[in-house]
Amino acid sequence: xxxxxxxxxxxxxxxxxxxxxxxxxxxxxxxxxxxxxxxxxxxxxxxxxxxxxxxxxxxxxxxxxxxxxxxxxxxxxxxxxxxxxxxxxxxxxxxxxxxxxxxxxxxxxxxxxxxxxxxxxxxxxxxxxxxxxxxxxxxxxxxxxxxxxxxxxxxxxxxxxxxxxxxxxxxxxxxxxxxxxxxxxxxxxxxxxxxxxxxxxxxxxxxxxxxxxxxxxxxxxxxxxxxxxxxxxxxxxxxxxxxxxxxxxxxxxxxxxxxxxxxxxxxxxxx
Amino acid sequence: xxxxxxxxxxxxxxxxxxxxxxxxxxxxxxxxxxxxxxxxxxxxxxxxxxxxxxxxxxxxxxxxxxxxxxxxxxxxxxxxxxxxxxxxxxxxxxxxxxxxxxxxxxxxxxxxxxxxxxxxxxxxxxxxxxxxxxxxxxxxxxxxxxxxxxxxxxxxxxxxxxxxxxxxxxxxxxxxxxxxxxxxxxxxxxxxxxxxxxxxxxxxxxxxxxxxxxxxxxxxxxxxxxxxxxxxxxxxxxxxxx
Numbered sequence: 227x228x229x230x231x232x233x234x235x236x237x238x239x240x241x242x243x244x245x246x247x248x249x250x251x252x253x254x255x256x257x258x259x260x261x262x263x264x265x266x267x268x269x270x271x272x273x274x275x276x277x278x279x280x281x282x283x284x285x286x287x288x289x290x291x292x293x294x295x296x297x298x299x300x301x302x303x304x305x306x307x308x309x310x311x312x313x314x315x316x317x318x319x320x321x322x323x324x325x326x327x328x329x330x331x332x333x334x335x336x337x338x339x340x341x342x343x344x345x346x347x348x349x350x351x352x353x354x355x356x357x358x359x360x361x362x363x364x365x366x367x368x369x370x371x372x373x374x375x376x377x378x379x380x381x382x383x384x385x386x387x388x389x390x391x392x393x394x395x396x397x398x399x400x401x402x403x404x405x406x407x408x409x410x411x412x413x414x415x416x417x418x419x420x421x422x423x424x425x426x427x428x429x430x431x432x433x434x435x436x437x438x439x440x441x442x443x444x445x446x447x448x449x450x451x452x453x454x455x456x457x458x459x460x461x462x463x464x465x466x467x468x469x470x471x472x473x474x475x476x477x478x479x480x481x482x483x484x485x486x487x488x489x490x491x492x493x494x495x496x497x
Numbered sequence: 498x499x500x501x502x503x504x505x506x507x508x509x510x511x512x513x514x515x516x517x518x519x520x521x522x523x524x525x526x527x528x529x530x531x532x533x534x535x536x537x538x539x540x541x542x543x544x545x546x547x548x549x550x551x552x553x554x555x556x557x558x559x560x561x562x563x564x565x566x567x568x569x570x571x572x573x574x575x576x577x578x579x580x581x582x583x584x585x586x587x588x589x590x591x592x593x594x595x596x597x598x599x600x601x602x603x604x605x606x607x608x609x610x611x612x613x614x615x616x617x618x619x620x621x622x623x624x625x626x627x628x629x630x631x632x633x634x635x636x637x638x639x640x641x642x643x644x645x646x647x648x649x650x651x652x653x654x655x656x657x658x659x660x661x662x663x664x665x666x667x668x669x670x671x672x673x674x675x676x677x678x679x680x681x682x683x684x685x686x687x688x689x690x691x692x693x694x695x696x697x698x699x700x701x702x703x704x705x706x707x708x709x710x711x712x713x714x715x716x717x718x719x720x721x722x723x724x725x726x727x728x729x730x731x732x733x734x735x736x737x738x739x
Contacts, residue, residue: 256596256601256604258596258599259540267596267597309597311596311597330600330601330603332543333540348608350603350607351540351541351544353540353542366608368543368611369545369546370542371542384611384614386607386610386611387546387549387610388542405618424618424619424622426618445626483618483622485622
């Protein structure tokens with residue numbers, strides 16, 4: 227087992243990392259996939275030092291002591307900011323905990339689990355299971371492929387150009403916007419209190435759709451999805467294509483927009 | 498033209514790779530990997546959406562060769578690259594700098610994509626709502642027309658009702674005569690009704706697109722005459738024999 231306490235710009239190399247765990251109060255963390263030996267690069271450390279340990283392939287980087295033993299102390303505004311870049315193998319599962327720090331994750335293919343207060347998270351080409359819980363932090367993603375679970379109070383979720391097999395998103399006032407393909411037999415369940423939901427799916431999508439808004443408005447450009455006669459709420463339902471997947475959206479006062487886009491074969495069919 | 502390229506030097510670098518020669522996606526990934534000395538291995542998921550986006554913007558085009566997409570630069574893409582030649586020189590120096598630098602590029606690029614996606618979706622939703630409003634207007638118009646139609650229908654019904662009432666009176670008079678008249682008159686009337694019903698039925702059957710040529714008519718006449726004969730013999734004359 228190796229331990230480091232880092233209080234100045236440093237670069238470390240590791241012979242192998244099978245799991246990564248990061249806890250950061252402020253600053254930024256970038257996690258990139260690599261085929262080379264894993265590495266850690268700390269560009270700046272301001273205030274509290276970072277604790278790094280590497281044990282049995284488990285790399286952990288944190289402001290942890292500070293966080294759990296002295297939240298109050300931390301609130302009394304001690305500076306603790308760091309800029310960290312980690313490169314790990316693509317199949318390394320990652321756990322990230324952020325307070326106000328922001329994160330970039332690119333190219334990982336195992337499980338990515340994120341807890342964030344107000345820190346924003348950028349995901350690029352991440353596949354596999356993604357689990358994100360935030361208070362007000364945004365999740366912005368491009369080229370995802372896999373299962374996404376998102377819980378937030380006021381954070382937005384945006385998925386651009388990807389494909390999901392499973393998407394479950396729950397927010398209070400956070401908005402959800404997605405321009406994705408639904409994999410076969412996909413399950414999508416989105417619920418918000420006042421957050422807007424905007425989805426754009428290929429015209430050839432196959433799914434059973436239900437959209438419910440108590441007070442918000444519902445618009446859809448899929449003619450198959452029709453308004454149901456029901457008192458109190460606006461309910462829309464319909465079957466797209468063969469109806470293999472499931473798409474459920476419900477909101478109290480947010481609006482729901484379901485758009486269709488022409489099919490394209492731009493998916494990476496040439497991989 | 499909108500500043501397609503106000504961001505994302507990563508994309509500028511993609512354009513440069515494609516300017517050197519047309520390449521397929523996997524080759525682009527491998528070159529990027531070499532470029533970053535293994536610091537960063539981009540996954541297909543990070544490259545294909547960007548190529549797709551460049552294509553949407555008309556800077557890049559592709560053709561399928563042996564089942565694989567080969568991407569190449571368009572004239573517009575070449576012009577864009579020309580215009581940003583200075584930036585490209587800086588990029589050459591910087592891009593090798595570090596994974597950190599790269600991560601920043603990725604972040605900026607994704608953020609830009611996300612922002613434009615949100616704008617796009619909002620605009621699309623707005624357009625659809627406008628459309629919806631037009632539809633509602635059309636619906637209101639058709640509702641008005643429907644109302645007129647209803648009014649006409651109602652008048653029709655009223656006339657119908659009057660006619661029906663008239664008919665009822667006739668029927669009632671029939672019944673009244675029948676009830677108060679003698680037995681003969683009653684029987685006669687009943688027979689009349691049976692015959693009329695028979696004629697109606699036959700007409701209805703014949704009316705359904707059957708060709709009434711000479712043969713059919715003579716067959717029908719034969720049958721009717723036979724029936725009339727039988728009725729004459731079996732029903733109207735026999736009782737006298739009993």
